[in-house]
Amino acid sequence: EPEVTQTPSHQVTQMGQEVILRCVPISNHLYFYWYRQILGQKVEFLVSFYNNEISEKSEIFDDQFSVERPDGSNFTLKIRSTKLEDSAMYFCASREQGAKTEAFFGQGTRLTVV
Amino acid sequence: GESVGLHLPTLSVQEGDNSIINCAYSNSASDYFIWYKQESGKGPQFIIDIRSNMDKRQGQRVTVLLNKTVKHLSLQIAATQPGDSAVYFCAENSGGSNYKLTFGKGTLLTVNP
Numbered sequence: 538e539p540e541v542t543q544t545p546s547h548q549v550t551q552m553g554q555e556v557i558l559r560c561v562p563i564s565n566h567l568y569f570y571w572y573r574q575i576l577g578q579k580v581e582f583l584v585s586f587y588n589n590e591i592s593e594k595s596e597i598f599d600d601q602f603s604v605e606r607p608d609g610s611n612f613t614l615k616i617r618s619t620k621l622e623d624s625a626m627y628f629c630a631s632r633e634q635g636a637k638t639e640a641f642f643g644q645g646t647r648l649t650v651v
Numbered sequence: 652g653e654s655v656g657l658h659l660p661t662l663s664v665q666e667g668d669n670s671i672i673n674c675a676y677s678n679s680a681s682d683y684f685i686w687y688k689q690e691s692g693k694g695p696q697f698i699i700d701i702r703s704n705m706d707k708r709q710g711q712r713v714t715v716l717l718n719k720t721v722k723h724l725s726l727q728i729a730a731t732q733p734g735d736s737a738v739y740f741c742a743e744n745s746g747g748s749n750y751k752l753t754f755g756k757g758t759l760l761t762v763n764p
Contacts, residue, residue, distance in 0.1 A: 579756045580695060580742075581754070585750060593751055628694050642694035643694050644694050
């Protein structure tokens with residue numbers, strides 16, 4: 538069964554450093570997303586990406602964050618100058634064309650900023 | 652403000668019983684709702700969805716009910732099994748074609764053998 542894969546599963550970084558979280562969406566999907574979940578809290582939308590551009594972003598997704606689809610398979614989230622409060626699980630998701638199709642989530646990357 | 656929330660943070664049931672997990676939403680413009688299951692250390696897993704032009708949708712052992720009058724969504728799990736133990740989130744699409752999901756806080760379902 539096709540699935541969204543994320544690497545690494547756990548990333549520890551020092552405050553102020555840059556991190557890149559990687560995702561391989563399901564191959565025929567056209568819409569890509571990043572969500573995050575701070576420990577014990579609900580899943581929060583960060584950004585949606587379609588046709589090689591950001592289609593919507595939340596207030597969380599400030600200039601510290603950027604996304605990229607560098608080739609035909611990867612979708613990355615870059616966090617510049619990480620802060621302690623960026624520590625969270627980051628989930629990548631993808632879905633097919635169509636407004637009412639479900640999104641499939643990856644297993645997540647646990648980011649710990651120390 | 653616009654929000655999706657859950658009435659019960661925890662629910663404990665006996666194996667074989669039926670479970671009902673509730674969710675309230677406040678964005679009347681939302682037209683698509685999804686229930687996700689999240690097991691420890693894993694990403695949200697799709698369970699069932701419903702569009703706003705429907706009141707009820709059934710899947711395998713699960714049923715979602717949508718009451719637009721009171722902005723209420725529920726997930727019913729029949730014959731609950733230990734493998735159903737997880738956190739359940741409702742989510743609404745508040746972004747139209749951008750599929751911007753707003754998740755509720757989650758309900759922890761514990762199934763006792």
